[in-house]
Each structure stands twice: as C-alpha cells, then as structure tokens.
Amino acid sequence: MEIFPVRSSKELKEFILLPWKVYEYDPDWVPPLVYERKKFFNKNKNPFFKHSEVEYFLARENSEVIGRIAAIVNFRHNQFHLDKVGFFGHFEVIRDYEAAFGLLNAAKDWLKYRGMEVMRGPANFSTNDDVGLLIEGLNQPPVIMMPYNPGYYIEFVESFGLRKVKDLYSYFFDPQIGFPENMLILSEKFKKKGNIVIRNLNLKKLDEELEIIKEIYNAAWSNNWGFVPLTEEEIDFLAQYLKSFVDPNLVFLAFVNGKPAGFSLSLWDINQVLIKTSGKLFPFGFLKIIWNLKVRRAMDRARVIILGVTPEFQKKGIELIFFTESFLAGVKRGCKVGDFGWILEDNLLIRKPLEKMGAKVYKVYRMYEMEI
Known part of the structure; x- marks a missing residue:
C-alpha cells in the first residue's frame, strides 16, 4: 500500500x-x-x-x-x-x-x-x-x-x-407538536420592547442583502470556538451555491432601531432529493431532481443552518424571535421535520431556548485533536 x-x-x-x-x-x-x-x-x-x-x-x-x-x-x-x-x-x-x-x-x-x-x-x-x-x-x-x-x-x-x-449538537424538532404558546407571546414582547424589526431576505436585491449579511456574520460568530472570519469572496462563493435553492421565506434579518443585529438562514433539506440520485446530473440525475422538487415536492424537512446575533444585541430575545419566525414560516410551507445544527455543546444561549420549545439532541459530531 x-x-x-x-x-x-x-x-x-x-x-x-x-x-x-x-x-x-x-x-x-x-x-x-x-x-x-x-x-x-x-x-x-x-x-x-x-x-x-x-x-x-x-x-x-x-x-x-x-x-x-x-x-x-x-x-x-x-x-x-x-x-x-x-x-x-x-x-x-x-x-x-x-x-x-x-x-x-x-x-x-x-x-x-x-x-x-x-x-x-x-x-x-x-x-x-x-x-x-x-x-x-x-x-x-x-x-x-x-x-x-x-x-x-x-x-x-x-x-x-x-x-x-x-x-457539536444537532437538534430534532417536530413542528406538529406545536410551538409553546408562552414562547410565542414572549417573542412578540421582545420585538416591541427592543424595537426589533424582522424581515425576509430580498432576492431581488441580493447584492445589497449580502453586504448586510457580511457585516452581521463576522461579528455575530466572532466569539465562538473555532470561528474563522469569512472573506467577502468566500461569502459570495457560498451565496452563489445556495441561491439556486434558497427559500427567502425561511431567511430572516433582524434590525434594532434600523441597525443590522442578526441573521437566520434555514434551508430545505435537498438531501431528501439527492439521496435518490447518483450525484450526477446526466443523463437521468437532473430529471430525478426536477421530478422530486417540482412534481413530488419531496422536501418536508428544513435545517436552521445559521442563526446569529451580533454581540451588541445578544440576550435581548432576538434568538427566540428567529426560532419563532422560522417555526411559523416552516409550518406554513409544509415543514414536518426541523433540524437545528450544528450547535456548540457549550452554547447555552442557543441550546436553552431550543430545549424549552421541545427540541431534542439527536446527532452528535465530535472534533478531535492531538499534539504533533
């Protein structure tokens, strides 16, 4: 060998x-x-x-x-x-x-x-x-x-x-059990008290939206273990990949008094479609993807892939508001399974509200290291 x-x-x-x-x-x-x-x-x-x-x-x-x-x-x-x-x-x-x-x-x-x-x-x-x-x-x-x-x-x-x-933890949430009523009420209170405005991503102005997201991203995650700041080119590269299947109804931006404060991105789980293909678009992979996306509408699972709030506005309820908005939008659009992850094991700011709304850890990923 x-x-x-x-x-x-x-x-x-x-x-x-x-x-x-x-x-x-x-x-x-x-x-x-x-x-x-x-x-x-x-x-x-x-x-x-x-x-x-x-x-x-x-x-x-x-x-x-x-x-x-x-x-x-x-x-x-x-x-x-x-x-x-x-x-x-x-x-x-x-x-x-x-x-x-x-x-x-x-x-x-x-x-x-x-x-x-x-x-x-x-x-x-x-x-x-x-x-x-x-x-x-x-x-x-x-x-x-x-x-x-x-x-x-x-x-x-x-x-x-x-x-x-x-x-790193991934949480499973069954939207069919409903969202705790007290958390829905609390979410609305946080909005009014903090003058927090939440809106969806505007794909027609994607370049402008990306500038806001770039500002939020590198600030919101800067204190996280293992964080590496993304360059503008990397964010553009990722955006090009995601924009073909992103659902703007599941993407949220938060503002406090007009200032960018947070960003949440959920994606439909296209793996539910890709698992039925060989990973190749031709000769038949493309047809299978189109069939499952457009005809069978095979995706009923969504993953909250990114959820972050800038340090200035953390612990003001924006995290809970994002969870609430994601739940309501997901259910409205047919989501039957929610995945939240990955989340650092010691990130209690995100883990606690997830567990209060009934989400359970169902997958664990481990990072390893050794001295060399």
Whole structure:
C-alpha cells in the first residue's frame, strides 16, 4: 500500500469520487453533486485557497484507491486565534487500519513540517464548512451540508491518538407538536420592547442583502470556538451555491432601531432529493431532481443552518424571535421535520431556548485533536 499526494487531474478525480466506493452499499449516504464537488476542491475556483494551504493525499493498494485525506493550514484561523493549529479533513477510507493510519500520519507529518503544533479535525475545510465526526445518530441520512461517516471511523481516529476537543449538537424538532404558546407571546414582547424589526431576505436585491449579511456574520460568530472570519469572496462563493435553492421565506434579518443585529438562514433539506440520485446530473440525475422538487415536492424537512446575533444585541430575545419566525414560516410551507445544527455543546444561549420549545439532541459530531 502507498500513500501519496495528489498531483494530476486524474488523481484529483479519484479523490473526489472515492466516497462512491466507500458508501457503495450504504443506503443512508447522500451523494453530493459531482460538478459542485469539482468546483469546491478546485484550488483555482474556491476562494478558501487564497488564504490557506492544502495538500490532498490518496491511499492506494494494488492499483486501487482505498482512502483519502486533506491536510490543511488555514492561515486566517491561526492569525485570528494566535495559535498553530493544522487541520485534517475530507477523510474517507475503507475498513482498513493500515490505510487509515497511513493517511492520518501523512496529514500529521505534512502539518508538522509546516510548523503546526496541533492537528485538529475533521474539518472540510473549516468551521464555515461541515465539520466533525458523526459519533451519535448514525444509520440515518445526513441533512443538507452536514457530514456523514461510517461508525468505524470513530475507532480509527481514537486508536490513532486523537482525542475529543469539542462536541457539536444537532437538534430534532417536530413542528406538529406545536410551538409553546408562552414562547410565542414572549417573542412578540421582545420585538416591541427592543424595537426589533424582522424581515425576509430580498432576492431581488441580493447584492445589497449580502453586504448586510457580511457585516452581521463576522461579528455575530466572532466569539465562538473555532470561528474563522469569512472573506467577502468566500461569502459570495457560498451565496452563489445556495441561491439556486434558497427559500427567502425561511431567511430572516433582524434590525434594532434600523441597525443590522442578526441573521437566520434555514434551508430545505435537498438531501431528501439527492439521496435518490447518483450525484450526477446526466443523463437521468437532473430529471430525478426536477421530478422530486417540482412534481413530488419531496422536501418536508428544513435545517436552521445559521442563526446569529451580533454581540451588541445578544440576550435581548432576538434568538427566540428567529426560532419563532422560522417555526411559523416552516409550518406554513409544509415543514414536518426541523433540524437545528450544528450547535456548540457549550452554547447555552442557543441550546436553552431550543430545549424549552421541545427540541431534542439527536446527532452528535465530535472534533478531535492531538499534539504533533
């Protein structure tokens, strides 16, 4: 078996397509869109690479690719946190200890050579993307933009010597049980008392809206563990990906006395459609997606993917207002299952109101690290 860095377009294609081999017989895996993954991993197209250095590695045995990993130095992370943390991510491997350890060692050695003192992950590529290893809630499909992995990955990373640094929670909420009446009343009181105005995203003025969102985003999450400020190019890159299926009725902006104060983004779980495809648009994938989106209307699950309030206006009830507005809009548009995540295990400002409204933790993702 050999571990080697990706150097050709052929090898990059093998890197991108490996999950189709790992999850070939897993009915819960959701294949991503291949064209989107090609753009995401392209170092000339994804703006993440303008401030980070990344090496892709493959594991091959008997001419067959059996594993992959990315080693990542995110300079913006280290400048923001004043540390020397390197990351591993996009880790996929068949059930083979030698291959798993070989890949993790390759990432560790590459990071150490570049002066990193800690290896942390999985991060695909940063906390602004999907992160963590699914350790609880396996054997059910992932929701949009959340990771998924076989259970044996846990044994691999822990046997390698990686240890927990932080857990991330996803909450399940059944809208059919209703929203607590007292919380609905409290939400309205917060609006009036704080002169808080909530409105939906205006897609017709998306460029102007993005300027407001950029201002809110990097302020609202600045105190969160692992936070990395997004560049303007990264926000634009993400917006281009999301705008094709975002529902503006599930996106909210909060203002206090006219000043931007918070942002909440919920997305319909397109994974409910993608799971019925191979990840390829042609020849039949595109037709399947259109059929499920337009004819069958297969999506009845939504994920609250982003919910943040700038430090100046935190603890003034805006978080609860966002939950309330998201619930009311979701139910009105046919949502039957709500997913809230991921949420840091120690983020009680968000966890407490979720639990009061009846949401339950149903998935746990773990970030690991080790000194190198």
